[in-house]
Amino acid sequence: MGKIFDLDSPLMRGLSKMADVMWLNILVLIFALPLIIQQYLMLGALVYDDQALVLNYVFWAWIVGIIASIPLGPALTAMHFVLLKIVRDEESYITKTFFKSFKENFKQSSILMIIQFIAGGILVMDFLLMRNAGVVYKYIITAASIILLMAAMYIFPLQSKFQNKILGTLKNSFLVAIMALPKTAAMLVVSLFPLLLYYFFGLKLVPLLILIGIAGPGYACAALYNETFKKFEPKEEDISEEQELENAIKKIEDDEQE
16 A cells, blocks of 8 residues: 555656646746736627627737737747656656746747737638638638647647757648647647636636646647657667766756856
């Protein structure tokens, strides 16, 4: 019985990972707050009877949201960088690793977030403008939205793990989404699951969303794309014990300088 509560037991390792994911979720929420507050203030009290009014409110919420969403891009990149380490049982300091990745990827992740928000806003505006149009047009918009969402599942994970230019990251996100289509579909379902729960349970679910609403699905996604990413990672060469010791000393010196 005592072995169950040993630090190396599966139960304790699982609880430790859960605690790390919860803390990671809070870190991401801090940077998501500007967007959440902005969207709530601009759309929270909107009545959906007057179509012209809806379009006006959504348009300005979208435009202002482009700026408010900027901090969320680097935060999501940092989140996936840490989550992949958790999935692979690689030891790291959650907070320190998160902010290191946040800083290193800030510029490119911010631009990627802006691009995603602009693309998403265009689709939403198109849907609202043409919601009385024919069924075929609605199918086209829905199909385009699904394709973009599936590619979006990989944008920040790829940014967190691989060095590439913005266009390269966007292109690779589409390629990986197609290459790993079953896993991509599973990632999409997992990512949208909190929204589905919120739709049915409303504010009762807010405490749970605060704890695992973003990083929880992110952890499940990391577990899914982990093996796919390994196919593109350079294989580590065997090194001698002396070289391994030198690398460890160098890493400690780099950490001390930071």
